[in-house]
Amino acid sequence: MRQTALISTVMVMILLGGWLMIGAPAPWSPVGGERESAAVGPETLALGEAVYSQNCAACHGDDREGQENWRERGEDGKLPAPPLDGSGHTWHHPDDELLAIIEQGIEPFAPEGYRSDMKGFGGRLSEAEMRAVLAYLKAEWPEDKRQRQAEINARARE
Numbered sequence: 327m328r329q330t331a332l333i334s335t336v337m338v339m340i341l342l343g344g345w346l347m348i349g350a351p352a353p354w355s356p357v358g359g360e361r362e363s364a365a366v367g368p369e370t371l372a373l374g375e376a377v378y379s380q381n382c383a384a385c386h387g388d389d390r391e392g393q394e395n396w397r398e399r400g401e402d403g404k405l406p407a408p409p410l411d412g413s414g415h416t417w418h419h420p421d422d423e424l425l426a427i428i429e430q431g432i433e434p435f436a437p438e439g440y441r442s443d444m445k446g447f448g449g450r451l452s453e454a455e456m457r458a459v460l461a462y463l464k465a466e467w468p469e470d471k472r473q474r475q476a477e478i479n480a481r482a483r484e
């Protein structure tokens with residue numbers, strides 16, 4: 327009997343929690359399409375920002391502006407870090423590709439022998455942290471870039 331009561335309390339809490347998550351007006355800016363915005367809350371964006379400043383800002387810049395002359399290879403033959411603020415071409419990639427780059431770095435997706443400073447964070451960040459940092463980056467993009475990337479995402483899912 328007591329167990330049934332406990333189970334129903336838990337059920338009510340889950341239902342109420344779900345209702346609050348879906349029903350509450352979103353104070354944050356939507357990321358991508360309707361479907362994605364439902365999953366991204368302020369905690370995720372705060373986590374993403376923290377992950378960014380601790381792991382990415384050193385190369386991609388405090389304001390996600392990238393390194394100078396990011397389109398030109400340095401003397402070591404490697405490309406500098408591009409901006410992640412929506413001014414570069416990051417938004418040309420669907421989420422799955424961006425997550426794969428964050429997780430595995432650039433080299434696995436480049437021709438044999440390509441060297442890049444963008445190493446994967448797979449062993450250092452959890453999947454939730456990698457998703458959160460991507461959500462944070464996207465939330466800061468200008469609306470038109472977000473819209474176009476959402477279309478690229480939709481096409482990639484087809």
Ligand code: HEC
Pocket residue numbers: 377378381382383384385386404405406407408410414415416417424427428432441442443444445447459460
């Ligand atoms: C040691 C420097 C360095 C750090 C730290 C770093 N990056 Fe990068 N990142 C790069 C460089 C350099 C490139 C471009 C590499 C290339 O194209 O060869 C890049 C490319 C990328 C790209 C592809 C961008 C595009 O427009 O195609 C994404 C996404 C990215 N980084 C995300 C991140 C995230 C998220 C973090 C933190 C979790 C991070 N990076 C940390 C150097 C770094």
